[in-house]
Amino acid sequence: MTQPLTQTTPPAKRPVLREPYPTDLKPYKPGLAERLYLPLIGGLMVTLRHFFRNLLGRGKMYTIEYPEKRREYSHRFRGHHILTSRPDGSLRCVACYLCAQACPAECIHIEAGEHPDVNIEKYPVVYEIDMLRCIFCGYCVDACPEEAIIMSNNYDMAYFTREQSIVGKNDLMKPFTFDESQLGYRPSFPEEDAKRSRMRRDAFDIVAAAKRAQELEETAARGRR
Amino acid sequence: MQTLAPPIPDTAAPELETVRVKFPEGSVMPQEGLDQPTWIVRRDVLSEVCRELKENPATRFDMLLDLCGVDFPDRVERFEAVYHLYSLQRGARLRLKVPMKEDEIVLPSLIPVWVGANWPEREAYDMFGFKFEGHPNLRRLLCHEGFQGHPLRKDYDPARRWILTEDKIYKPHFDLPEGEDDLFERMTVNIGPSHPAMHGTFRLMAVMDGETIVASDVEIGYLHRCFEKMSETHTWSQVIPYTDRLNYCSSFINNVGYCRTVEKMLGVEVPPRAVWARTILSEFSRIMDHCVCNGTTLVDAGALTNFWYMLQPREEIYGLLESVCGARLTVSACRIGGLIHDLPPDFMERSRRLLEIIPPFIEDVEKLVDRNRIWLDRSVGVAAITGEEAVGWGWTGPCLRASGVPYDVRRAHPYDLYDTLDWEVPVLYGGDVYDRYRIRMMEMRESLKIIRQLLDRGMPEGPHIVDDPHVALPPKDAVYNQMETMIYHFKLVMDGIQVPEGELYSMVEGANGELGFYAISDGTGKPYRLHARGPCLQLFQAFPRLITGGSLSDSIVSLGGLNIIAGELER
Numbered sequence: 001m002t003q004p005l006t007q008t009t010p011p012a013k014r015p016v017l018r019e020p021y022p023t024d025l026k027p028y029k030p031g032l033a034e035r036l037y038l039p040l041i042g043g044l045m046v047t048l049r050h051f052f053r054n055l056l057g058r059g060k061m062y063t064i065e066y067p068e069k070r071r072e073y074s075h076r077f078r079g080h081h082i083l084t085s086r087p088d089g090s091l092r093c094v095a096c097y098l099c100a101q102a103c104p105a106e107c108i109h110i111e112a113g114e115h116p117d118v119n120i121e122k123y124p125v126v127y128e129i130d131m132l133r134c135i136f137c138g139y140c141v142d143a144c145p146e147e148a149i150i151m152s153n154n155y156d157m158a159y160f161t162r163e164q165s166i167v168g169k170n171d172l173m174k175p176f177t178f179d180e181s182q183l184g185y186r187p188s189f190p191e192e193d194a195k196r197s198r199m200r201r202d203a204f205d206i207v208a209a210a211k212r213a214q215e216l217e218e219t220a221a222r223g224r225r
Numbered sequence: 226m227q228t229l230a231p232p233i234p235d236t237a238a239p240e241l242e243t244v245r246v247k248f249p250e251g252s253v254m255p256q257e258g259l260d261q262p263t264w265i266v267r268r269d270v271l272s273e274v275c276r277e278l279k280e281n282p283a284t285r286f287d288m289l290l291d292l293c294g295v296d297f298p299d300r301v302e303r304f305e306a307v308y309h310l311y312s313l314q315r316g317a318r319l320r321l322k323v324p325m326k327e328d329e330i331v332l333p334s335l336i337p338v339w340v341g342a343n344w345p346e347r348e349a350y351d352m353f354g355f356k357f358e359g360h361p362n363l364r365r366l367l368c369h370e371g372f373q374g375h376p377l378r379k380d381y382d383p384a385r386r387w388i389l390t391e392d393k394i395y396k397p398h399f400d401l402p403e404g405e406d407d408l409f410e411r412m413t414v415n416i417g418p419s420h421p422a423m424h425g426t427f428r429l430m431a432v433m434d435g436e437t438i439v440a441s442d443v444e445i446g447y448l449h450r451c452f453e454k455m456s457e458t459h460t461w462s463q464v465i466p467y468t469d470r471l472n473y474c475s476s477f478i479n480n481v482g483y484c485r486t487v488e489k490m491l492g493v494e495v496p497p498r499a500v501w502a503r504t505i506l507s508e509f510s511r512i513m514d515h516c517v518c519n520g521t522t523l524v525d526a527g528a529l530t531n532f533w534y535m536l537q538p539r540e541e542i543y544g545l546l547e548s549v550c551g552a553r554l555t556v557s558a559c560r561i562g563g564l565i566h567d568l569p570p571d572f573m574e575r576s577r578r579l580l581e582i583i584p585p586f587i588e589d590v591e592k593l594v595d596r597n598r599i600w601l602d603r604s605v606g607v608a609a610i611t612g613e614e615a616v617g618w619g620w621t622g623p624c625l626r627a628s629g630v631p632y633d634v635r636r637a638h639p640y641d642l643y644d645t646l647d648w649e650v651p652v653l654y655g656g657d658v659y660d661r662y663r664i665r666m667m668e669m670r671e672s673l674k675i676i677r678q679l680l681d682r683g684m685p686e687g688p689h690i691v692d693d694p695h696v697a698l699p700p701k702d703a704v705y706n707q708m709e710t711m712i713y714h715f716k717l718v719m720d721g722i723q724v725p726e727g728e729l730y731s732m733v734e735g736a737n738g739e740l741g742f743y744a745i746s747d748g749t750g751k752p753y754r755l756h757a758r759g760p761c762l763q764l765f766q767a768f769p770r771l772i773t774g775g776s777l778s779d780s781i782v783s784l785g786g787l788n789i790i791a792g793e794l795e796r
Contacts (some may be wrong), residue, residue: 022654023611027609039592039598137557
């Protein structure tokens with residue numbers, strides 16, 4: 001049961017300030033047992049307990065053998081960005097510059113162009129994120145009015161040169177293999193599905209749209225061949 | 226016997242008047258309408274005013290909490306030095322402002338009054354070029370010696386870069402006793418800046434006489450990242466990720482401290498659900514910070530096993546934080562007016578599980594070292610400081626409480642839900658490394674007590690962030706579907722939160738002590754001035770005093786016991 005927060009338990013014993021301040025030191029005085037090193041036996045029992053527990057595989061190991069094993073992150077993890085696409089496979093971004101404006105690290109560079117479709121005003125000709133500058137705070141996701149940029153839970157990014165770290169439109173569209181489990185921080189999470197309007201759920205099925213985009217690209221590639 | 230009472234924000238406080246009338250007309254003037262009593266003091270009487278404020282039994286401002294400068298290029302008296310004083314006995318605060326013209330920025334040094342004015346004055350000299358008459362070592366603190374200009378002045382271009390040449394490298398300043406020049410017997414040892422024992426990047430230079438340190442000096446600033454200058458060029462909400470990097474062992478508390486400052490300026494009331502979650506996560510962060518501090522201190526003494534035991538609860542708490550906000554270390558989990566996102570559905574279960582996981586690790590470490598003579602020999606009586614002296618240095622937090630002064634912001638100036646909970650402020654009287662270690666262990670248990678009580682109360686229903694489109698981003702559903710909300714959303718992102726004109730000092734109990742933010746707003750979307758008062762600066766300036774007379778290996782243990790976090794120290 002939720003209790004009202006205004007309910008106050010009786011105030012705890014308020015600490016009394018000695019007047020004047022302590023000018024003398026009263027350090028801890030070791031007793032006879034301590035001077036005879038006796039408590040060390042208790043300490044050795046602790047390490048022995050841990051030793052045998054780990055030896056028998058009963059203890060929880062906190063180290064992870066990366067990269068063979070990976071840490072399980074929640075679906076809110078703020079990792080590599082994803083640019084989402086519309087059902088027809090084109091970028092959802094309308095180049096409104098909100099993400100670039102909201103970014104505290106100023107790592108997003110956008111150049112807008114006129115969209116061929118008259119119903120859509122603009123699209124990003126260039127959309128680059130400097131991953132070395134990015135602090136993965138998620139402000140771009142919060143700022144986006146189109147759900148065009150979200151984050152994945154991909155955290156291992158390594159580059160050989162600084163130029164490689166500036167990630168463009170194409171790489172931002174495909175950092176994940178189109179699997180819901182690889183999505184990270186985004187405006188709404190699966191547990192909030194009930195809260196989302198039906199319209200939005202249909203319009204923003206990111207995984208389906210990404211799959212569609214991939215299929216389109218494959219068809220186009222086959223056609224070129 | 227007096228208790229720490231909450232302060233009364235009353236500018237016409239009678240005890241302040243008794244001091245004020247002692248000075249000539251016009252030299253000390255109260256400024257009305259601010260968050261705490263404020264005086265405008267002429268600089269020629271500053272030294273006497275401060276001495277009187279400290280020694281008058283009616284006021285007893287025994288601690289200089291903070292000193293910072295402000296630049297108003299449009300005013301005739303362009304610069305302002307702002308002192309924040311605190312009286313531990315009365316729980317009262319006072320702000321002193323000293324306006325100065327550009328060509329006469331000379332102030333009396335307050336080191337004779339509060340010994341802890343040393344580094345704050347050096348910082349003000351570094352950042353604004355204030356000259357402090359009588360300061361023994363008035364040199365740059367955070368910027369290097371090759372730096373030209375004063376970066377926090379408004380006319381300084383933030384993009385300027387300066388090269389440090391070898392001839393300008395910091396030369397240590399030693400307080401050696403006069404008349405002793407048998408330097409053949411002595412040797413200067415340099416440790417750091419890149420040294421595993423230095424916990425970050427500090428440089429310690431110690432003059433050794435055999436195994437004993439006779440004098441020492443520290444150089445800091447290797448992790449200075451212009452937090453205050455950066456916040457002047459970003460909107461109020463964009464500063465939150467920067468605060469993560471202050472004390473990166475407990476970044477959530479920094480978030481809370483900063484957001485509370487802005488919320489107070491805005492007059493926003495945070496929803497109960499967010500307040501509840503902030504209190505819980507702050508306490509988890511405090512446990513985490515104490516775990517790291519105690520773990521690394523014990524490593525410095527050679528007790529490596531404890532490091533593993535102490536870092537395991539931290540790993541679990543990181544998991545909880547990550548499930549709330551999506552990051553482990555730099556959480557950015559608070560937003561002005563609430564939290565980044567609603568709490569995950571399994572928040573209660575996870576928190577309860579943590580309450581079961583953490584205590585065994587604390588017990589294990591206590592069994593290993595609490596009464597272990599090897600640890601006792603290394604820590605009892607090492608780097609000891611009395612409560613009186615610690616107050617003079619401006620110490621706060623666990624280190625001050627280990628010296629017998631029970632000052633805790635959560636109890637003295639309660640915020641969030643702390644005054645509704647049953648918990649105690651642990652105090653010890655040894656003032657040494659052992660008591661600093663013990664006090665952190667005790668505080669972890671108190672934090673667990675706080676969390677358990679809050680979880681028993683249950684999660685309050687309601688929104689996680691304030692429903693005000695001028696402060697918090699509106700819900701995304703509405704942004705996608707409603708024109709008006711979309712406009713609010715754009716306005717808020719493009720212009721930032723419009724904080725009304727004014728100034729405010731607000732504090733929380735960080736893991737290391739009082740973490741205060743002094744913010745000035747000029748009514749635009751960006752902070753005019755934001756000063757962070759981290760506890761580390763005051764703690765670390767006493768370090769040369771602490772280690773003098775001890776051995777070099779003791780200095781390493783005492784550095785660990787102080788829990789100096791470079792990110793907060795150097796901002």
